[in-house]
Amino acid sequence: MFNYIRLDGEFPVIVSEKRAVRPHLTDKKKVKSCPFCPGNEKNTPPPVLERKRPDGSWYIRVFPNVFPFVRPDNAEAYGYHEVVVETDKHDTPLHALPSGHIAEVIEVWGEREYHMYQDPNIQYVSIFKNHGRDAGASIPHAHSQIAGITFIPPRIEYRLRKYPPSPSIHVFSGEFWSVVVPMNPRYAYEVRIVPRFPVYHVYELNYDQRLELARILKVLLQRVTTVVDAYNIAVFTSPRDGMIPLHFEIYPRKNKHAGFELETGAYVVPVAPETAAKFYSAEEVFKNFV
Numbered sequence: 001m002f003n004y005i006r007l008d009g010e011f012p013v014i015v016s017e018k019r020a021v022r023p024h025l026t027d028k029k030k031v032k033s034c035p036f037c038p039g040n041e042k043n044t045p046p047p048v049l050e051r052k053r054p055d056g057s058w059y060i061r062v063f064p065n066v067f068p069f070v071r072p073d074n075a076e077a078y079g080y081h082e083v084v085v086e087t088d089k090h091d092t093p094l095h096a097l098p099s100g101h102i103a104e105v106i107e108v109w110g111e112r113e114y115h116m117y118q119d120p121n122i123q124y125v126s127i128f129k130n131h132g133r134d135a136g137a138s139i140p141h142a143h144s145q146i147a148g149i150t151f152i153p154p155r156i157e158y159r160l161r162k163y164p165p166s167p168s169i170h171v172f173s174g175e176f177w178s179v180v181v182p183m184n185p186r187y188a189y190e191v192r193i194v195p196r197f198p199v200y201h202v203y204e205l206n207y208d209q210r211l212e213l214a215r216i217l218k219v220l221l222q223r224v225t226t227v228v229d230a231y232n233i234a235v236f237t238s239p240r241d242g243m244i245p246l247h248f249e250i251y252p253r254k255n256k257h258a259g260f261e262l263e264t265g266a267y268v269v270p271v272a273p274e275t276a277a278k279f280y281s282a283e284e285v286f287k288n289f290v
C-alpha cells in the first residue's frame with residue numbers, strides 16, 4: 001500500500017493508504033473489542049510510555065499508532081506517529097477527567113514531543129486530538145495523537161512569520177494563560193488558549209502551568225460540548241528551527257466545510273466571534289475558576 005509524502009504541490013500531502021483500512025469502533029459498549037481498553041493491550045504495539053498507579057495498573061498509555069501515516073522505517077514517509085490513550089476508562093472523555101489527570105496528559109504530550117525532537121530529521125511535532133466521529137475519531141475511547149514529521153506545514157510557517165496569527169477577542173486570563181476567540185475562525189465557537197509568559201514547547205511547562213492549562217481546557221471543552229458532540233484540539237508548538245509561542249486551538253465541529261471552502265480556502269462561519277466570546281465569557285463558565 002502506498003505511503004509517501006509530496007511537498008511539490010499547493011499544499012503538503014501524506015499519502016497513507018493503510019489509514020483507510022482502520023477499524024471504526026462506533027458502539028460505545030464494545031469495550032471487549034476496544035484496543036485502548038485495559039485487558040486488550042496485546043492488540044496494540046508495546047508502550048513507549050505508561051503512567052501507572054501504585055497497584056501497577058496504567059491510567060495513561062502511549063504506543064506507536066497501528067495505522068501510522070509516517071513511520072521510522074519508511075524513508076518516503078519518515079516520522080513518528082503515536083497514540084496517547086488518555087485514560088483507562090472507556091467512556092470517560094478528556095474533559096470529564098479530573099484536572100490533575102488532564103495535566104498529566106499534557107505532561108505526557110511534552111515528554112513525547114521532547115523525545116521526537118531527539119531525532120534530527122524531525123522538523124515539527126504535531127500534537128492533536130480528535131473527539132467524536134465528526135472530528136475524525138475512529139475509536140471513542142479518549143485518546144490524542146502525536147506526529148513527528150520531516151517538514152514544516154504551511155500554517156506553522158505562517159505563524160513563524162506572524163504571531164498572533166490574527167486579532168482576537170479577550171475572554172479570560174488566569175495566572176499563566178489567556179483565553180481568546182480569534183477574529184478569523186474557521187469553525188463556529190473556535191477558541192484559542194495563549195500563554196502569558198514566554199514558552200515554546202509543551203515540555204517546557206512546569207507543574208503549575210500545566211495544571212492551570214488543564215483546568216482551562218476542561219472548562220472550555222465542557223462548554224463546547226454543550227453545543228457540539230465533536231471537537232478537535234490542535235497544539236501549536238515550535239518547529240525545530242524557529243519559535244512560536246505555545247498555544248492551543250479548539251475547533252468545535254458544528255459547521256461543515258464544503259465546496260466554497262475547499263475551492264477557495266476562504267471560510268463561511270455561522271457564528272460571529274463576538275457571539276462566541278460571549279458564549280465563553282458567560283458568567284458561569286469561569287465563575288468557579290480560582
Ligand SMILES: [Zn+2]
Nearest residue numbers: 034037090141
Ligand atoms: Zn476502550
